[in-house]
Amino acid sequence: MKEKSNIYQYDIAALILAYLRNEIDDEGRSKLEAWLDESDSHKVLFARVQDEELQIKDIRKIVSYDADKAWTEVTRKVARRHRRKLGTVYRVAASVVVVLGVSLALWMSRDKKSENKVVEVAEVVKIVPGRPMATLTIASGAVYHLDSLDNVELASVFAANDGKEVVFTDLQRPDSLKEVRYNKIEIPRGGEYKITLGDGTHVYLNAQTELRFPESFANSDRRVVYLSGEAYFEVAKDAAKPFIVRCRDYDVKVLGTSFNVNDYEDEKDSKTTLASGKIEIDMNGRQTVLKPGQQAVIKAGRVDVKEVDVEVYTTWMKENFRFQSETMEEILKKLARWYNIDVIYMGETVKNYHFTGYLPRYANIADVLELLSLTTKIKFELKGKTVTVMEK
Template identity: 35%
Template sequence: MNEEDIKHILDKYKAGSASDEEIALLESWYLQFNLPEPEVLNEQERMEAFNRVGTHLNINPKVKVRKIFWPGVAAAAILLIVFLAGLMLFNNPSGADKQMAQRDVAPGGNNAFLTLNDGKKIDLSSAENGELAKQSGIKVTKLANGQLVYEISALASQPATSNAAIAYNTIETPRGGTYMVILPDGSKVWLNAASSLRYPTVFEKNKQRKVQLNGEAYFEVTHNKLSPFLVETNRQTVEVLGTHFNVNTYTDEQAVRTTLLEGSVKVNAGSSHLLIKPGEQSVLTGNKLTAMPVDVEDIVAWKNGLFQFSDENLESVMRKISRWYDVDIEYADEHIKQIPLTGIITHFTNISKVLRMLELTKQVHFKIEGRKIIVSK
């Protein structure tokens, strides 16, 4: 497949006639080279994009490009190989590929449940857009883009009396669901699959803003130096004033991880305390807190609709796939769990396509049986 073939696919994308498989592959390809979106490219810009790809293929040592799947091989070359091989695979699927597709599992989506203070439970995936509830001067609204917003009246924003009970809501995502909520103080929270967040419907003036998290969430906290924002989990507390960070506290992970993108946060776990900087991640294993530098893009890729991993072992990658597609994972060969993988794959495609891209490593094979994925060598 030559440059003209790739240009043909880009033309199809621009015309809106590209298949789902071609779109997914193009998105991954463009992400690797930080190229502009295909639909905004004119002919000259498109050729400049190919020149940039050509520069990478010449292995310019000044250009940092992510490797895809196979270590020890030129990164950009491997990227193009994966792109072209994947396209050929999708256009000419083998018998095994066709069988896998017939047993396919659709991706997750914008799904969550909201439990109000009075115990009423609302399915946000099926609820109509608009006002969902009113609670003591608080209006809860579902927007057309799937966001949940809390609006506070002037009365509700007044300091609560000592006898006033604080009302709490809980938003929880199932396996295969994500959701975004704008809290009463304007802070934004993205919940990953199989997660929950409990929070007050009003944050009291000049007091700590406390929320409780299970699972994983990305936070963009509204700055308020008089009211620290606390994220409590079953093993630690993250304290901030206003910042962007990700907390992963899934119980099936070996450690609790807090990753900072902007600002600063203090992580408290028992008698251990740690202040981390942007680009760092705190790791809580047992009672021990440590900090390490990380690629933050890998950590928050889920929020942007991607599986993204750098030298991450297969078992960890499959846990993410399990949560997003709501499937169980079974290993026919335990020794393959530690195989390192590096790559980017879109969230918004059926599981068979994700698994087939992983199979291009030639190190792993998958079989779909209902909602169970069997992994073998």
């Protein structure tokens, strides 16, 4: 029986390799799709082996116990040869990584009773990924739960809601209001929601986020909203009315553009990342202009601008989280908000392991933790809704 299991592992590895090389036939594709449908852990593994950066890191681990020294030697020798040789070297090494990685992951998924599991489940409690959840508090004080609310006509807007997104249509006309009153939408831990403001601006709200926005934009020369948490904005253009996002320590001013703001109270710094258009960071009267592909990091009263891979910071609302050399502490903060879990660290060292790659947003938490453990020297214990992080 054991021999048959090993054959199955290598068959799957071969199918994945054929897929990565665009050499898979229809029969192989059907087998691979059937394997992916068996469990979320298979999807997690498949996503991992498609990430080139993660493959390179695994190659470094395999070529020698002294990875840094070995990789330096390998790249030095390869550089002497024609560049086209590098593709062959990479494909061969990647094959080893895929075969070993698939075999290891399948072995671990079978060996759930092993004392050396990288994810120990000490107490079974259903932990689900985030889903659309939001509470709307309007200016009058009335509270609505959007995930269970149908369309509703409020004092100054009509809210068309489908349980995942709410679209506000402004019913007010200019000069019909003498003051700007604010509504508030709150996303709990384990939640997400999309909204379209009365001016046509689309906002994607992440878990543990609060957005305050005007009941109506009609009687104001600016569009000002207040954010705590994380949101991605696609701002409707209106040259006559600048759009301003107010955070704890600074404002983000735009006319029409797409950008992400991450400003959680429990984070050491705040990040604003520009996808398109042009924005201005206003902090204590000092202005900093961002161009597409730049990120402003606000920390300790300073604004530092750097070039970044925008997709890492602006695609969190899609199917996968993407991380680029982030610490385990940074990653687990995001997972804690999304899965509504608590995290305990057994020592400071485990917080500083780094991870680069993709993690599926809607997978089982145990599978996500297993993937993280496969790439580092840490393991996890899952008890109730608490994750304990420790060294292997």
